[in-house]
Amino acid sequence: MTPPAPDAPARxxxxxxxxxxxxxxxxxxxxxxxTVLHFALPQISLELRPTGRQLLWMVDAYPLVLAGLLVPxxxxxxRVGRRRLLLVGSTGFAAVSALAAFAPSGPALVAARAVLGVFGAMLMPATLSLIRNLFRDTVQRRTAIAVWATGFSAGGVLGPVVGGVLxxxxxxxxxxxxxVPVLVPLLVLGPVLVPESRDPRPGPVDLVSAALVLAAMLGAVWALKSTGAAGASPAAAAAGAAALLAGTAFVRRQLRRPVPMLDVRLFRRRVFTGGLVNNLVASTVFIGFLFFVSQHLQLVEGLPPLRAGxxxxxGAAATILSGLVAVRVARRVPxxxxxxxxxxxxxxxxxxVALGDLSDGTxxxxxxxxxxxGSGAAQTLAGDLVLAEVEPERAGAASAISETAYELGAALGVAVLGTAVTAGYAxxxxxxPGLSPEQAAVAAETLGGAVGVAGDLDAAAAGQLLxxxxxxxxxxxxxxAAIGAGLLAATAVLVRLLLRRQPAAH
Structure with a gap:
């Protein structure tokens, strides 16, 4: 066997x-x-009777806080070690998940989801940056990232099925x-199999920058949600302006610091930016899709949770296969x-969806x-492109930026497409006729609220309401769906321009 070249990365x-x-x-x-939360929303709506805005925040609180804290x-x-942070985050995530299971009200569940976002932010950049340091060979790294992306899709398969049974x-x-049972093996095997890695020259922990990026995320998404649900308002405009100011201050601070929390100069690299834009928009529309399809299958089609899952x-299987096939295709096709x-x-x-007849769930x-x-192919390769653009010792920051695109997309998916559904419904x-003012108000909030009210009516009135x-x-x-299609088409053109000089990986 011919030995590898001296400068070839270790396999x-x-x-x-x-x-x-x-x-x-x-x-x-x-x-x-x-995924499980999307399928639990109908039951949560019936038991906790949240408002439409609370229902959106139950979904949004977790990815929004997570997105705001991923970079920090x-x-x-x-700085402290990626494996160490992974283990701390896993412990906290398991503990808070147990508390969320017994939340007594809509606001309490929103709060629990927000705290889960704090610990979730410790998990995701750690996993991706550890993978970047474990796999230096280009093809192996791309395969490992495809498996990593497949993990999300596999969770999309397991979530509805396991959640449906539960x-x-x-x-x-x-x-x-x-x-709890998922994270216990990680806590046992992680210290044995996963080597520790860190930046040999880390920058200081920057609490001011962390607060600025979190404020920018919170303000932007709140402004979008508020505008979509109730139209333009002074409060929404103020939140949007505050987000813009916080974001601007964050960028300026990073440019001035000798060792920034986030090297914003990376965005000058066309391939890096193209990969991030792709993942942001693809995540936004995909999560928005799940928001309404899960409700349609259960509340409109009347499927029980397991059959809906x-x-x-x-769809999840198609995502998995597409991502794995894309790795092979990318060896020959740019x-x-x-x-x-x-x-x-x-x-x-x-x-x-935008043009079809939705009376049939097919x-x-x-x-x-x-x-x-489409998602499996686009997101697998784009995620690899983002990581490949930086040095291994900077994998934590690059992974955090990449994950921020994913998780901000998850928040925006509900804030943009989910809010479009809710606003269109309202x-x-x-x-x-015949509903009390209280019943009419609940039914006008969400489809789940209408189904709950219908359960208290006689057959004829319930039929009219539904x-x-x-x-x-x-x-x-x-x-x-029309908004999602427009976003995707525009992004396809932009990404094609940004990536046009990137060669295939032979």
Whole structure:
């Protein structure tokens, strides 16, 4: 066998691949946690009776706090050790998940989800940066990142199925308890298989920068959510302005510091920026899709949680296979072709929803398969491009930026597309006669609220209410899907321009 060239990166062995398996556990957990929550929303709506805004914040609180803290936690992991931060985050995530399972009210569940975001921010950049340091060979690294991305999709498969079983036999709180058995093996095997890594020349922990980036995230998403739900208002404008000021101050601070928390000069690299833009938009529209498809299957189609979860398995499986195939295709075809093509396929899936007849749930399930094929290809390769643009010792910061794009996309998915569904529902819903003012107000908030009110009415009144509510919900879904298709099409063009000089990896 011909020995490798002296400057060739070392290839990973059995220990590195075993470490990858262990690192998949928190990735699976976070994906399962997001998917399970979507499927638990109908039960949460019926039991806790949250307002429409509280329902959105139950989904948003976790990814929003996580997105705001990913960059600070990535920098902290570079300083104190990425494995150490991973283990601390895993312990906290398991403990708070147990508390979330018994939340007594909508606001309490929102608060628990926000605290989960703090510990989740310790997990995600640590896993990706550890992978970057474990796998130096280009093809092996791309394969490992494909497996990492597959972990999210596998969680998308396991979440609805496992969650469906739990929700059919136990109350909604049981879905949060999944974190405990998933994280125990990580806490046992992590110190054995995963080597510690850190930046040999880390910068100081910068609390001011952490506060600025968190303020920018919170203000921006709150402004979007508020505007989408209630229209333009002075409060929303003030939140948007505060977010802009905080973001500007954060960038200026990073440019002045000798060792910044986030090297914003990385965004001058076209490939780096193209990969981030791709993942931000793809995550936004995909999470927005899940927000309304899970409710449609359960509240409109009347499927129990387990059958609704199984209906999404083909879409998640398509995402997994597409990501793995994309790694092989990228050896011969440049990412500048594969990534925009994936976005174009996702656009086709959203157009199916925007223009299709939603009275049959088959349209949504088929569209999810098409969207999954495009998402698997685009996000797997874009994630690799982001990490490949930086040196291994800076993997923590780059991983944090990459994960921020994913998680900010998750928050924006509900803030933009989810709010479009909710706003479209509120505008199109016409309460039938005979409802009390309280019943009409609850039914006008969300589809879940209307289903809950219908359970207290006689058959004729319930039928009228559900007909109006379902029609209003489908109006919102059509509008949301059209917005998603437009975002994807525009992003495909932009990413094609940014990546056009990136060669295939032979």
């Amino acid at each position: 990973a062995g059995a220990r590195e691949w075993g470490a990858l398996v262990v690192l998949m556990l928190p990735v699976l957990l976070i994906s399962v946690d997001n 936690m990535g920098a902290l992991g570079d 929700l059919e036999h136990f109350r909604w709180g049981s879905v949060f308890l999944v974190a 199984l209906a999404l398995v083909p 990412p500048a072709v594969v990534v925009p093509a994936g976005l174009a396929v996702m656009t086709a899936g959203f157009l199916m 349209v949504l399930v088929t569209a999810l398969v098409v969207t999954g094929i 505008r199109a819903f016409a309460p039938p 007909t109006s509510a379902v029609g209003a919900f489908e109006t919102g879904v059509h509008a949301s």
